[in-house]
Amino acid sequence: MQTRILRILLKKELTLMLRNPLIPRLIVAMPLLVMLVIPLVADLDVKDVGVAVVDRDHSLLSRRLVADMDASASLTVTAVCDTYDEALRHIERGDADVVLTIPSGYFRDLSGGKSPHLDLSANGVNATKGILGAQYASRSLLQTLTRWSAEEGTALPEAATASVLNRYNPTLNFRNYMIPALMVVLLILICGFLPALNLVSEKESGTIEAMNVTPVGRFTFVLSKLIPFWAIGLLVVTVGMLVGWLVYGLVPAGHIAYIYLAAILFTLVMSGLGVSIANRSSTLLQSIFVMFAFIVIFQLMGGLFTPIASMPRWAQVLTYAIPPRYFIEIMRAVYLKGAGIADLWQQYAALAAFALLFCLVAAKTYRKRE
Amino acid sequence: MNSLIDIRGLTKDYGRTTALREVTFSVPEGSIFGLIGPDGAGKTTLYRILATLLTPDRGTATVAGLDVAREFRQLRTLIGYMPERFSLYPDLTVDENLHFFASLFGVKVRDHFDLIAPIFSQLARFPNRRAGALSGGMKQKLALSCALIHRPRILLLDEPTTGVDAVSRSEFWGMLATLREKGITILVSTSYMDEAARCDRIALLHRGRILGIDTPTRLTARLGDPLYAASAGEMYPLLLALRGMPDVKDCYTFGATLHVVADEGFDPDGTETALRRQGLADVRIRPVEATIEDLFIKLAQHED
Numbered sequence: 001m002q003t004r005i006l007r008i009l010l011k012k013e014l015t016l017m018l019r020n021p022l023i024p025r026l027i028v029a030m031p032l033l034v035m036l037v038i039p040l041v042a043d044l045d046v047k048d049v050g051v052a053v054v055d056r057d058h059s060l061l062s063r064r065l066v067a068d069m070d071a072s073a074s075l076t077v078t079a080v081c082d083t084y085d086e087a088l089r090h091i092e093r094g095d096a097d098v099v100l101t102i103p104s105g106y107f108r109d110l111s112g113g114k115s116p117h118l119d120l121s122a123n124g125v126n127a128t129k130g131i132l133g134a135q136y137a138s139r140s141l142l143q144t145l146t147r148w149s150a151e152e153g154t155a156l157p158e159a160a161t162a163s164v165l166n167r168y169n170p171t172l173n174f175r176n177y178m179i180p181a182l183m184v185v186l187l188i189l190i191c192g193f194l195p196a197l198n199l200v201s202e203k204e205s206g207t208i209e210a211m212n213v214t215p216v217g218r219f220t221f222v223l224s225k226l227i228p229f230w231a232i233g234l235l236v237v238t239v240g241m242l243v244g245w246l247v248y249g250l251v252p253a254g255h256i257a258y259i260y261l262a263a264i265l266f267t268l269v270m271s272g273l274g275v276s277i278a279n280r281s282s283t284l285l286q287s288i289f290v291m292f293a294f295i296v297i298f299q300l301m302g303g304l305f306t307p308i309a310s311m312p313r314w315a316q317v318l319t320y321a322i323p324p325r326y327f328i329e330i331m332r333a334v335y336l337k338g339a340g341i342a343d344l345w346q347q348y349a350a351l352a353a354f355a356l357l358f359c360l361v362a363a364k365t366y367r368k369r370e
Numbered sequence: 371m372n373s374l375i376d377i378r379g380l381t382k383d384y385g386r387t388t389a390l391r392e393v394t395f396s397v398p399e400g401s402i403f404g405l406i407g408p409d410g411a412g413k414t415t416l417y418r419i420l421a422t423l424l425t426p427d428r429g430t431a432t433v434a435g436l437d438v439a440r441e442f443r444q445l446r447t448l449i450g451y452m453p454e455r456f457s458l459y460p461d462l463t464v465d466e467n468l469h470f471f472a473s474l475f476g477v478k479v480r481d482h483f484d485l486i487a488p489i490f491s492q493l494a495r496f497p498n499r500r501a502g503a504l505s506g507g508m509k510q511k512l513a514l515s516c517a518l519i520h521r522p523r524i525l526l527l528d529e530p531t532t533g534v535d536a537v538s539r540s541e542f543w544g545m546l547a548t549l550r551e552k553g554i555t556i557l558v559s560t561s562y563m564d565e566a567a568r569c570d571r572i573a574l575l576h577r578g579r580i581l582g583i584d585t586p587t588r589l590t591a592r593l594g595d596p597l598y599a600a601s602a603g604e605m606y607p608l609l610l611a612l613r614g615m616p617d618v619k620d621c622y623t624f625g626a627t628l629h630v631v632a633d634e635g636f637d638p639d640g641t642e643t644a645l646r647r648q649g650l651a652d653v654r655i656r657p658v659e660a661t662i663e664d665l666f667i668k669l670a671q672h673e674d
Contacts, residue, residue: 008473012462019461210457210516213421214474215446 002220009216009224013198017228023194031186031236035243038182039175049133050078052087052096059107061148068144069100074136091123097133098122100141111154179250180331181304183240184324187263188298191233191270193291195225199278200287218366226271226359233267234260253338262330265351269323272358279365298324323354374399374524374555375420379429382415382578389415391578392429397524397557397571402550404569404586405559406662412578413559414454417528420557421451434523447475450522454529456509458516460502464493467501467516475520485552486515489545507538514545518554525549527558531565543568563663574666581669586662593660593668595619598630598638603651611645622667629664630655 017023051069055062070077078095081087090096101119109116120137122130202208211221237259244250252259274291281287300306301315302324308316319325326347333339341348373396380393389412397403405413418424419431422442431438436445458467468490472479483490489511493504501512510530517525527546531539543565546556550570558569566572567586574581574589582589600621602608609628612621620631630636638655645653 004476005474008470012459012466012470015466016459016461205460206453206455206457207459208457209423209453209455210451210471212423213446213449213451214471215443215476216474 002217005216006220006224009220010227013224013228027190027232027236028239030190031183031239032243034182034186035179035240036247039178039248046129046132046136047074049075049098049129049136050090050096051075051098051100051133051137052079052081052090053077054081054084054087054099054101056082056104057102057106058104061107061110062102064148065102065141065144066100069137069140072136072140075133075140096123097126097129098137100137111152175248176250176336177332179240179244179248180252180335181328183237183244183263184266184302184327184331185299185304186236186240187233187266187327188270188295188324190236191229191267192274192295193288194232194274195229195271196274196278196281196287196291197284199225199275200281200284203278203282204284219363222275222363222366225275226268226362229271229274230264230267233271234263237263250335252335254334254340258334258340258344259331262327262334262348262351265348265355266323266327268355269351269358272355272360272362275362276358276365279362279367298322301325303328320350323351326350326354372399373397375403375431375433375557377416377420377429377431380416380419380426380431381428382412382419382424382426388578390419390426393575393578393580394429395573395580395583397555399555400550400553401570402546402556402558402568404566404572405557405575406561406563406566406572406666407559407575408561410577411575413575414528415578416575417451417453417526417557417559421449421453421526422446447520448523449526450517450520450524451526452513452517452528452530454532456513458501458509458513461500463498463500464504464512465497467512468519471516472519477520479519482519482521485521485549485554486518488548489518490515507534510534510538510542518549521554523555525554525556525558527556529559529561531560531562539565563661563666566662572662574662574669576666576670576673579673581673582665590660590662590665593631593665595631596634596636597658597660597664598632598636598655599624599627599658600630600653600655601627602645602653608645608650608653611648611650612641615641620668620671624663629658631664631668 053066053069055066066077066080069075079087079090081090084099084101087096087099087101091099099119099121101121103116103119106116106118118141120134122134124130199208202211241252241256241259273294277290277294278287281290301311301319301322303319304324308319308325311319330339330344330347330351333344337343375397377396378394380390381388382390393412393416405416407413415424419426419438420433422438422445425439433445434448436442436448438445459470462470468479472481493508493512493515501509504512514527514530517527531542534542539562546558547568550556560566569586571583571585572589573583582592584592600608600612605623605628609621609623612618612628612630617633617636618630619633621628623629638657642653642655
């Protein structure tokens with residue numbers, strides 16, 4: 001390894017980067033912008049779910065269930081109807097998303113130790129709002145019933161206590177789910193594009209020609225193109241975590257070192273890919289276009305917006321070949337579940353394997369001679 | 371004299387295009403060797419092979435006894451290559467570029483400053499200017515300084531004077547002569563035929579083939595036939611008229627005049643009179659010295 005030459009090359013890269021009118025600003029502005037704006041825009045949280053109630057019971061309990069529901073933060077009882085059909089018309093008009101039907105004799109049956117059913121139906125046109133709305137409504141019902149049974153000193157029948165518990169992200173806050181993944185997006189863009197653009201612009205300006213006749217080894221040269229972007233990648237993750245903490249109050253539940261370890265591996269993956277693409281491109285346009293194709297696939301198939309679990313089986317298998325998948329899993333698990341290496345060693349191993357592969361390809365495909 | 375570059379049967383194809391065909395020549399140590407040819411003759415391909423950036427398809431080339439295809443690592447410290455395109459970092463300053471290339475070769479700028487001092491003197495006035503902001507002539511001097519800073523044994527200059535004004539070009543050739551005095555062998559290519567006369571030896575390259583190698587004077591002597599320059603008030607009718615004459619072998623535009631390659635028995639005064647009788651005004655025909663360009667035109671025509 002040519003340590004002395006590597007140091008000289010890195011100093012040159014740093015000088016050039018600082019003199020670049022755009023790159024330093026981009027490195028600071030892009031993480032801030034993405035972290036400050038996207039979580040607000042890409043918010044899938046459901047607020048103001050309208051509930052149309054069909055109360056056939058007309059008991060104290062049924063009125064309490066409805067009142068509590070109306071009082072809860074994200075639910076509003078928009079109509080109390082006599083028939084299900086009438087309630088359905090509220091859904092059609094759009095003032096209700098969920099219909100709650102309380103059957104007649106509900107209070108009497110419950111007090112008599114039976115297991116009467118409450119019926120919740122949700123509008124599936126806006127799937128997220130429907131599913132989450134029904135969940136919120138059932139949670140509200142359960143709370144009321146639990147409190148009521150405690151006051152009465154009776155035990156609720158088994159069936160009534162069964163409930164959905166959202167672990168790790170108790171409020172189902174979509175923001176908490178997005179923020180760790182947005183840092184992945186930043187690393188994909190910055191560590192993928194910048195090394196590729198840097199190398200191809202040396203080709204376009206002809207400076208690579210002068211470099212290739214010097215005794216600089218190709219591994220040393222490729223390393224000098226990779227190392228600066230590893231440093232930038234870690235800087236970007238740090239900025240991202242600070243914004244997550246200061247602006248959104250989100251701190252990783254797990255150890256921060258696990259995040260840095262994953263970030264280091266992932267920056268290696270992306271910068272290796274970027275340099276490999278640059279080696280095969282002779283113009284900036286070519287490299288940008290090819291890189292973009294990769295990035296679109298990475299973003300859409302990495303489980304960033306669409307959960308991998310909801311993809312068809314064949315697509316799920318494909319995602320094993322998408323490196324960001326592992327990084328996103330690690331980020332979410334460490335941030336929300338407080339997971340560590342013991343739980344995530346497979347993901348770390350996969351990232352390490354991809355990092356090794358792409359960096360080897362980057363070094364092997366760089367040619368000083370044609 | 372020892373030869374520093376030895377090229378034997380060098381051939382390189384790009385797909386179906388042949389860039390170099392069986393090129394063979396050697397460059398004596400301590401000389402300025404000119405590679406003369408029009409654009410597309412294969413000059414840059416030859417340079418890229420000698421600079422260890424391209425491997426030949428057939429044939430061998432050795433520089434300072436080292437094979438360009440096998441011993442390229444040692445070779446890279448012995449050559450200074452200045453590509454046709456400006457290839458320094460435009461965002462680094464004059465000083466930074468010089469120190470950068472010096473340190474890559476493991477030398478200090480002051481170690482070999484004597485070599486570049488005459489070239490660098492004008493640049494030394496603005497050490498902190500970015501290379502990209504320099505004028506064409508200054509860029510060229512900086513590129514030459516960077517190519518020389520590790521004191522190479524051989525300097526490979528690919529069309530160093532293309533796009534440079536006449537004064538700077540003349541100055542540049544003066545610098546090359548100084549470098550030769552310091553023992554550096556120079557292989558320089560140009561498409562300006564008039565620069566050929568400033569080389570010790572030249573090779574004429576045309577469509578990947580060597581048409582002739584010798585000293586400039588001996589090469590021009592090869593033209594053999596007497597050469598005349600002709601001019602008239604209207605040049606194109608003159609060209610047509612001369613081409614129609616039996617004792618004129620060839621006639622072509624040469625700068626502001628026409629050059630006429632004639633048979634031994636050609637009578638310039640008689641021809642002048644004959645042309646005036648044909649209605650051409652201000653006809654003048656006088657003998658001239660053949661230049662490399664005249665030879666090139668003859669050899670290239672013969673080749674086609």
